[in-house]
Amino acid sequence: MPLRRAFHIILNPIAGARRSALLNAVVERLKKGGAEVTVELTERPGHATELARRAAERGRADVIVAAGGDGTINEVARGLLGQGVPLAIIPLGTANVLAIELSLRPRAAEIADMLLTGPAHLVGTGLVGGEIFLLMVGIGFDGVVVHDINPTLKKLSGKGAFVWAGIKAWAKGPGHDIRLIADGREKRAQWAVVVNGRYFAGPYVLSREGDISQPGLMLYLFRNGGRLALIRYLIALGLGRVAKLPDVEILPVRQVRFLEPEGLAVEVDGDARGALPQTVEQGTRFLRLVVPSGWKA
Numbered sequence: 060m061p062l063r064r065a066f067h068i069i070l071n072p073i074a075g076a077r078r079s080a081l082l083n084a085v086v087e088r089l090k091k092g093g094a095e096v097t098v099e100l101t102e103r104p105g106h107a108t109e110l111a112r113r114a115a116e117r118g119r120a121d122v123i124v125a126a127g128g129d130g131t132i133n134e135v136a137r138g139l140l141g142q143g144v145p146l147a148i149i150p151l152g153t154a155n156v157l158a159i160e161l162s163l164r165p166r167a168a169e170i171a172d173m174l175l176t177g178p179a180h181l182v183g184t185g186l187v188g189g190e191i192f193l194l195m196v197g198i199g200f201d202g203v204v205v206h207d208i209n210p211t212l213k214k215l216s217g218k219g220a221f222v223w224a225g226i227k228a229w230a231k232g233p234g235h236d237i238r239l240i241a242d243g244r245e246k247r248a249q250w251a252v253v254v255n256g257r258y259f260a261g262p263y264v265l266s267r268e269g270d271i272s273q274p275g276l277m278l279y280l281f282r283n284g285g286r287l288a289l290i291r292y293l294i295a296l297g298l299g300r301v302a303k304l305p306d307v308e309i310l311p312v313r314q315v316r317f318l319e320p321e322g323l324a325v326e327v328d329g330d331a332r333g334a335l336p337q338t339v340e341q342g343t344r345f346l347r348l349v350v351p352s353g354w355k356a
């Protein structure tokens with residue numbers, strides 16, 4: 060069982076719930092356990108990647124910890140790929156999908172135990188536009204929602220900002236006539252999601268067979284673009300029954316080229332990230348991720 064001593068935490072001070080009490084309680088427990096803890100704050104989007112790379116190169120930490128939401132974790136992971144030091148998380152975001160994948164609850168004792176003694180697993184990654192992702196890439200409805208989030212509303216109401224942006228995207232018409240090539244086969248859909256693990260947008264099971272510890276991406280193609288169809292999709296997602304819907308095509312994929320409509324919004328690991336055209340593919344590199352002891356996907 061590893062016993063880690065030196066922790067370098069990269070903290071996004073504006074992430075979601077800004078649970079500073081949780082962060083402080085985790086740091087306190089680490090220090091009580093005899094660990095040395097340094098905390099560095101991000102100053103802008105993308106900064107966590109630079110900070111993580113530099114911290115890994117300095118070589119003083121046994122683990123680099125991303126404290127924030129899934130977007131911050133994604134940025135830290137990008138800085139650590141190919142470096143020996145593992146990544147761990149303190150989930151402080153709005154949705155915290157990776158924490159849900161790891162069955163990690165927002166409890167200081169659980170998080171501190173994981174950081175001190177949790178094993179480091181190799182986790183498969185995906186690539187989007189040449190950059191890694193850990194959880195999902197959404198094209199169409201969720202991309203539009205994430206791009207439309209009002210930062211002030213997000214600060215005030217967290218998930219409420221997503222609900223409001225979702226209602227607006229639904230009212231405008233959620234269909235997007237997407238044309239894509241999945242492993243050489245041309246397909247069409249109104250909404251598309253590529254998922255690396257099991258969960259989507261929170262504790263909602265999209266891919267029942269999804270396993271973040273194994274390489275492999277699943278493509279979900281939602282074929283109907285109507286408002287009622289979207290409600291049906293979201294209810295099925297809430298119940299973990301998307302796979303039962305006759306108008307959703309699900310296939311394992313190695314590479315998907317999303318071609319049209321040009322300019323359609325893309326979200327990656329819960330953050331706005333550009334627009335179509337975009338290529339999503341199976342990554343060839345693995346990330347060393349600290350997981351709770353006894354965790355099994």
Ligand SMILES: Nc1ncnc2c1ncn2[C@@H]1O[C@H](COP(=O)(O)OP(=O)(O)OP(=O)(O)O)[C@@H](O)[C@H]1O
Nearest residue numbers: 075101102103104127128129130131152153154155
């Ligand atoms: N100091 C900063 N100022 C402004 N933006 C930042 C800063 N540090 C990081 N960011 C950006 O904040 C965005 C949101 O962060 P993050 O995803 O961690 O939180 P969240 O959106 O609340 O959580 P979740 O993804 O779990 O919903 C990221 O895209 C990141 O690039």
